[in-house]
Amino acid sequence: MYPDPMALAQVRDVATHAGVSPATVSNALNHPEKVSETTRRRVQAAIDELGYVRNDAARQLRQRHNTAVGMIVLDVANPFFADVVRGAEDSLGVHRRPVLVGNSGQDAERELAHLRLFEEQRVSGLLISPVGDVLDRLREISGRGTPVVLVDRHHGDDDFPSVAVDDELGGRMAAEHLLDQGRRRLTMIGGPTSIRQVAQRRAGAQAAVDAVAGATLTTIDTGAMDVESGRTGARRLLAEDAAARPDAIFAANDLVALGALQELVRAGVRVPEDVALIGYDDIEFAASATVPISSVRQPALEMGERAAALLVAAVDDPDAPPEHPRFTPTLVARESTLGG
Amino acid sequence: MYPDPMALAQVRDVATHAGVSPATVSNALNHPEKVSETTRRRVQAAIDELGYVRNDAARQLRQRHNTAVGMIVLDVANPFFADVVRGAEDSLGVHRRPVLVGNSGQDAERELAHLRLFEEQRVSGLLISPVGDVLDRLREISGRGTPVVLVDRHHGDDDFPSVAVDDELGGRMAAEHLLDQGRRRLTMIGGPTSIRQVAQRRAGAQAAVDAVAGATLTTIDTGAMDVESGRTGARRLLAEDAAARPDAIFAANDLVALGALQELVRAGVRVPEDVALIGYDDIEFAASATVPISSVRQPALEMGERAAALLVAAVDDPDAPPEHPRFTPTLVARESTLGG
DNA sequence: CTGAAAGCGCTTACAG
């Protein structure tokens, strides 16, 4: 079906060219200390001359070991996850492990496809921030020998290590901050609520609201968590009766907050005077928005680094008890919630 | 060195379990039309029961063909490239080709490492926006049979297809817009200038400035193109004598523009009254900045889609003459350059 | 429609 790649040089060609055996070529490449200086140089010269490029599939098949690590994230276009990935890459780079990144885009099917692909590739480990209901699937994969580390998520009964931030606490911090500013009619924008992060942040906010008499929390489920969803959510909110309108918005993440802000500004609604606005993640762009956006900060880089470290530990010792480090979110108050 | 993965089920186990031969298992999986309905179901049942997961390395070795495509981008954390990747993924997904993304992070060494890894993996093609001086390297790779498509770059004498935007035109548009607003002392912030995009945008801006008597263009080379570089660049600019200060900034991309804006606002410099500011790429966050930032828009999604299409075409017919579609940038004027 | 045999391109014991 596809054109045959032209005849590439193989170990045996290199061997012939250098006047040694294939085994020696392989040793020169993989165990240089086993080969004499002279031979090594002759082999290298032959490699350069022939433009030999090792076939990784054959190598992996024989070695029964793939150094690469697979990473599946909710949304690569979200700067928060971009930073988590960067943290993992930095950490794994030290161990000379390439990171293959798969983007689920909050789509459960794409998530499954990536899981399958990575397992077929026999990656040495898997880092994942799950969208769908894949815990059973992950248990199977892990049971077959591929270590799994959960990123940005933790179940009490998890069989695998995880790195998480206390989302319930974060949600509570966001809501308490809004309440402290005198706001009482809160709305949360984001979704889908089936995503654990969203549900937990909402639960935390609900707890804070319940503790204050007369305070309320409603929800606008946008089904996604990008800038466009923020715009949609804000539009739905603006369609409501102005009198009943909330006086504070808790956006499930900063992308949503940015979209909501755009729409509010366009509609002439003043932030924070008419509506206070707080986001989540504290991505770089929150601070430089039209109105600088308050946010609940998560340590993205550190989370990625730590997750990678847990994975390397699990690869080295599959029987070690799983750790579940938990990071604490911090509130970053800016103009969008202050001085309203 | 690493713990042996436990004995996973293999085709022969599935075959035994289903009471057929390994060849039939393989056919059931890869050429279902060659296998009877009953047999196919028995095989599938055995697969499910044993939790068989195909070994991709063995498959690839035998098939001599990898469907995956490798993509190397300058900076995954830049929303512009995130969109280019998304465009490529959308387009390649239709052809059922997974995209493996490698991030060079504007680092020539990481770029080479990814090139080597992808070629060893025998990816069916390579999409790359090059950082370093890798054209010779790419010619070798392409000569060995891996089709290469250049993204966001075009050399007149390229042996491979490419997708590009006219950066010189974009640079000229940015500068002309600033000049039209009555600005005369322009500064470009970005870098390194060794990156072709930066050099060409600058050349275009220079041409525009040269056409206007009394207009000048200076450069602040920041060595990188992220938000932090924008801050650094603006700080260096603010350290200059206020009288000699430029009245307009052309940031090499929007991340740099956002960083510069942050620093200017902090220093109490008014945008656009004291200094006009224009960026490049028109990422989503430019429009929602403290002061909405003017920008030169590049069609990121379309570029990714088109590049992927060219790659698929090159895979299907390696001897087709390379195409070099070129997109036209468009100016998006916002508050940061208007009404100063 | 099904199966026996060969082979993809490496690396790994093992013997020398």
Added chain:
DNA sequence: CTGAAAGCGCTTACAG
């Protein structure tokens, strides 16, 4: 330090 032989787990002609 070097090489002959075996084998990693699949898929592909080919024969039946």
